[in-house]
Amino acid sequence: MPNPHLPAAVFAMNPAHLPELLPPHLMSRLGELVRIDPAFVVRDFTDPAARAALAEAEILITGWGCPHIGAEALAAAPRLHTVLHAAGSVRNLIGEDAWRRGLTVSSAVQANALPVAEYTLAAILLAGKDAFGLRERFRAERVYPASTDYADIGNLGRRVGVIGASRVGRRLLELLRPFEFSVMLHDPYVDDAEAAALGAVPMSLEELLRASDIVSLHAPDIPQTYRMLDRDRLALIRDGGVLINTSRGALVDPEALTDELVGGRLSAVLDVTEPEPLPTGSPLYRLPNVFLTPHIAGSLGNELERLGRTVVEELVRLGAGLQLAHPVHRADLTISA
Template sequence: MPIPPLPPALFAMNPVHLPEIFPPRLMARLKELVRIDSTLAVQDFTAPAARAALAEAEVLITGWGCPHIGEAALATAPRLRTVLHAAGSVRSLLGEGFWERGLTASSAVQANALPVAEYTIATILLAGKDAFGLRERFRAEHVYPAPAQYARVGNLGRRIGVIGASRVGRRVLHLLRAFDLSVTLYDPYVSETEAASLGVMPLPLDELLRTSDIVSLHAPDIPQTYRMLDRERLALIPDGGVLINTSRGALIDPEALTEELVSGRIGAVLDVTEPEPLPADSPLYQLPNVFLTPHIAGSLGNELERLGRTVVNELERLATGLPPAHRVHRTDLATSA
């Protein structure tokens, strides 16, 4: 019996990411599953080479830098069956026509959640030790703090409030179980029974903010969460509390947050901001109570290979007639990132 031909596929992403997402051994595995030109990664579906490849492609392997897959692109891709996204959210990537045609999408959002959760856990523990503030004082004064300055330092029973049981939020909750912390959760879509299975106490948002030493934000960027931490809610965080944001800057009122941080009443660990990046004259760059990083919590460097592995694993499932393990459904997009 003749071996059936491999399905044709096309990369649609910024080509700078290809070598890290699909290093040589993983690219070799990929080419055992699809027929693909590893030298072609398109960022413009109207380019002649892209149009020719799209006309044949059954699988589109997408990533950061992929153009929107709307009606025009779909019209040139009559054989397309599946989009495998080697990154996170596909909300802005896929147009309505994609879902109307009944096509299948899969995302590596679960793989990307792990490094974000790891970053979050690291910053929670460091914030609990006041490592960021003590480092700044040590740099300025060059002496060890007096014992009295350690009175509020430590992670024994530290109260952690997690906002959002997203993929990242759930991974954070799982990792937090290894530590002697008191953890609460706000998520309007999680029942008390499910919260118990996650090992946390569910609380209304305002109560969580009032009772947490450290607040970690993991809600999706959807209309319902826009500015969910406004001036009134930021004021609920106790004096000396720390706000960690690895989600999206739009979830917090930036002016109110800046005022709170400039006052020194609370601290923050911000991997995302609004705007992003902050303007050069933003006071947040210089504040000793702010730990600011350039959107590094998600997959970077050698972590990108996890995203490629997810795509290859999905192709292996499809080749054996199984559905994608990380399929995205249209209904998911209303409440997920």
């Protein structure tokens, strides 16, 4: 029998994700911390069964596919005080009414940042060796290039520009430290001393674009960053430069980027695009200088367990009366995703 002294919790997400987020050992641990029905997952806050569960819920454990938490959901959940999100951004999840109620909100965005940074590191290392371009050439010609074709290839001293000291950006900067790269950073909220502590040379956006061989985007998708890489700024990247985007497609002017890539002046590693997915006729699917992946950099497969573990760890802290490790505050969303 569930312990009646434990707080009541309810899952709200796409139930397909639940077994990956909370495999049996984590689900068992969760049951020691809250009263929750592991077989009941809310998809619609207006459903009668959902409303009955929400009437007792103090904690909502959310994930991808959770309905918007607005006035209607709050009215059905008068005891709700905490939302633990087993995914990344809560920008479109938590409504203004929820913030006004003063809900405590936590997100697994830090855990989700880890595989994105790992993917980006791999992309940087492979781009520095021109692995993507040489693979296409090798497939077409089926002979090794001449040694003179490798003159501009290699990662020793490669100039890497990181745009955005977000959680992903900061983790990437950590991962870059063992390598002999020249690393630059643009982030308007990071001063020179902090940039140096992160292992990067601070630069304006325009300076970074001019100086970098490889540019990696890690800024949040907020109004201030919409189309931050427009046609003029893309033109600042040196000939033969590589753009890596594991953030959001909205940060880049899609027509301008397509023109640069079709013309062959730049190459790109794109895990995100705008629109997403691209239309079936987009030239980016077939260009040899574009490495296109279907939004896989974030947590997938067995990586989802890390997100569920974050929720369990937050519940442990909550039960011990400690501050949450990964809180989200309404003010944070003006400069973060």
